[in-house]
Amino acid sequence: MTATMWLRDSWEMVRRNLIHIKRTPELLLDVTLSPIMFVLLFSLVFGGAIIIPGFEEQYTSYLMAGIFVQTIAFAGVYTSVLLANDLKNGMIDRFRSLPMSQSSVLVGRTVTDLFRALLAVAIMWVVGLFVGFRPTDNLVANVAAIGLMLLFGFALSWIGVAAGSLVRTPEALQGIIFAVVFPLTFVSTAFVDPAIAMPDWLAWFAERQPMSLVIDATRDLTIYGEFGPSFIPALLWSVIPLVAFFPLGVWAYNRRTTQ
Amino acid sequence: MPTAMIEAVGLHKSFGDTHALRGLDLSAAEGTILGVLGPNGAGKTTAVRILTTLTRPDAGEARVAGVDVLKHPDRARTQFGVAGQYASLDELLTGRENLEMIGRLYRLPSSDVRQRASDLLERFELTDAANRTVKTYSGGMRRRLDLGAALMLQPPVIFLDEPTTGLDPKGRLSMWDLIAGLAKGGTTVLMTTQYLEEADRLADDIAVIDHGVVIARGTADVLKRKVGGERLEVVIDNPRYLPEARRALETISGESARVDEEDKRVVVPIASTDGVLTRAIRELDSAGVHVDDIGFRRPTLDEVFLAITGRPAEEPVATEEVPA
Numbered sequence: 001m002t003a004t005m006w007l008r009d010s011w012e013m014v015r016r017n018l019i020h021i022k023r024t025p026e027l028l029l030d031v032t033l034s035p036i037m038f039v040l041l042f043s044l045v046f047g048g049a050i051i052i053p054g055f056e057e058q059y060t061s062y063l064m065a066g067i068f069v070q071t072i073a074f075a076g077v078y079t080s081v082l083l084a085n086d087l088k089n090g091m092i093d094r095f096r097s098l099p100m101s102q103s104s105v106l107v108g109r110t111v112t113d114l115f116r117a118l119l120a121v122a123i124m125w126v127v128g129l130f131v132g133f134r135p136t137d138n139l140v141a142n143v144a145a146i147g148l149m150l151l152f153g154f155a156l157s158w159i160g161v162a163a164g165s166l167v168r169t170p171e172a173l174q175g176i177i178f179a180v181v182f183p184l185t186f187v188s189t190a191f192v193d194p195a196i197a198m199p200d201w202l203a204w205f206a207e208r209q210p211m212s213l214v215i216d217a218t219r220d221l222t223i224y225g226e227f228g229p230s231f232i233p234a235l236l237w238s239v240i241p242l243v244a245f246f247p248l249g250v251w252a253y254n255r256r257t258t259q
Numbered sequence: 260m261p262t263a264m265i266e267a268v269g270l271h272k273s274f275g276d277t278h279a280l281r282g283l284d285l286s287a288a289e290g291t292i293l294g295v296l297g298p299n300g301a302g303k304t305t306a307v308r309i310l311t312t313l314t315r316p317d318a319g320e321a322r323v324a325g326v327d328v329l330k331h332p333d334r335a336r337t338q339f340g341v342a343g344q345y346a347s348l349d350e351l352l353t354g355r356e357n358l359e360m361i362g363r364l365y366r367l368p369s370s371d372v373r374q375r376a377s378d379l380l381e382r383f384e385l386t387d388a389a390n391r392t393v394k395t396y397s398g399g400m401r402r403r404l405d406l407g408a409a410l411m412l413q414p415p416v417i418f419l420d421e422p423t424t425g426l427d428p429k430g431r432l433s434m435w436d437l438i439a440g441l442a443k444g445g446t447t448v449l450m451t452t453q454y455l456e457e458a459d460r461l462a463d464d465i466a467v468i469d470h471g472v473v474i475a476r477g478t479a480d481v482l483k484r485k486v487g488g489e490r491l492e493v494v495i496d497n498p499r500y501l502p503e504a505r506r507a508l509e510t511i512s513g514e515s516a517r518v519d520e521e522d523k524r525v526v527v528p529i530a531s532t533d534g535v536l537t538r539a540i541r542e543l544d545s546a547g548v549h550v551d552d553i554g555f556r557r558p559t560l561d562e563v564f565l566a567i568t569g570r571p572a573e574e575p576v577a578t579e580e581v582p583a
Contacts, residue, residue: 005366012363020351023392094347094408097311099336100364258315259274 013108060132066190076156083164138225145221161249270319294462340409399430
């Protein structure tokens with residue numbers, strides 16, 4: 001198995017997923033309509049009630065980094081549900097019986113989800129501009145912010161691959177995602193300043209958990225055009241899970257599909 | 260002795276407490292059709308999944324075209340195609356897209372991929388439906404496309420897991436023609452089935468399996484001979500006389516008869532056909548039984564199964580159902 005073959009097989013799988021999206025565009029609702037709703041809800045409804053020191057008049061600019069990362073995190077872990085659905089399909093047996101690179105099936109899934117995340121960011125960015133998002137004009141910083149978010153989402157996708165292969169049903173995964181990821185996105189620096197809004201012990205956690213680090217780094221980049229103190233930790237919280245969960249995901253998938 | 264293109268030796272596989280395979284041996288010579296016959300839950304699908312690298316056995320050996328499927332799954336995967344009861348196709352892709360994707364994953368050159376896909380679509384009468392998504396296909400069309408997918412590489416060995424289960428009679432006949440055509444072209448075929456008629460008609464060699472082991476092996480004729488020679492079959496006009504008919508025929512045969520009340524039919528095995536017919540008619544007549552039909556026939560594979568296992572082939576074994 002050469003690298004070229006691996007890339008070709010993986011591209012074949014991405015292409016298949018893109019045809020699926022083309023033929024059932026409703027598969028994209030979670031990365032188009034939902035993020036728009038979130039941007040509008042938080043900036044127009046809650047925005048007036050939430051006070052962030054230094055952002056009294058520009059809550060939307062503060063908010064956007066939070067919504068970006070939250071949406072990408074959901075899109076990332078949602079890979080597990082999509083994969084669990086793939087696994088119920090007889091097509092996986094066909095792929096298994098072909099002399100192709102088996103990990104390409106998973107790469108195809110996670111790379112497609114990366115495109116989904118990119119689409120979500122693009123839509124939110126534009127909608128954000130209408131409701132008061134004022135990013136820095138530093139292009140490098142903006143690109144770095146998007147790159148960091150996508151990398152974090154890609155790592156979560158691979159955690160999703162492992163979870164999707166280990167858990168029996170997509171329904172169970174929905175439950176786990178709701179119980180774990182949902183609180184994590186809110187007990188964070190996404191929407192509020194934890195030091196003001198939360199009890200001390202919770203604020204301590206909220207300020208240090210990985211999602212907050214990625215949000216803070218994104219915020220520093222998009223608003224100030226700076227690589228802030230959270231950037232390196234955020235990068236590590238993306239690269240390390242990716243390196244760990246890639247082989248784990250492939251292993252779990254192989255185990256699941258050769259029973 | 261011709262080379263075995265498909266070989267399974269002592270396959271064992273358990274799923275929790277369910278022993279799907281308990282020392283299964285199979286082999287098929289080049290260019291022949293091996294029919295693997297058994298009721299639901301006998302282990303047929305598990306055997307196919309092991310031979311096609313989809314499942315790892317707990318013990319045993321498996322080779323396809325001489326390649327060890329456990330040691331070299333990737334090399335083995337270039338030697339066979341597989342089509343199953345549940346067509347492994349992408350519903351959202353068109354028939355042509357499905358075949359071309361599989362061709363590219365087999366790493367065929369792109370011009371070959373297009374040509375081969377067109378040929379197969381034509382051969383399986385799917386040209387008109389080639390650019391429709393598989394979602395819109397009928398059951399028979401899916402099976403044909405699935406078989407087409409298995410043939411993209413022109414592999415020397417084809418595995419077919421219950422290729423006609425769920426098809427209407429017309430679909431079944433056209434699938435039978437396709438399968439017979441494959442073997443004629445030199446492809447070695449392993450086909451599982453619950454239909455005795457199907458195995459009888461297509462297979463050069465039949466392995467009857469039950470509870471994960473082969474319980475009988477041979478050509479359809481050899482298996483039939485195992486169960487004894489000819490049968491005398493009588494259909495009478497009034498079911499009230501079935502006991503009399505049975506007594507009369509058992510006297511002639513010396514063995515116990517099988518009575519089918521619904522069809523008003525009595526069947527007994529007989530050692531020799533000499534003078535039997537006249538004697539039977541005389542005996543039945545003197546017992547006051549009116550005969551609608553009488554004649555000799557060879558045993559069916561249903562009777563073969565009954566004779567070997569002590570129960571009819573159709574009867575699914577409840578305890579063997581693999582939990583969903």
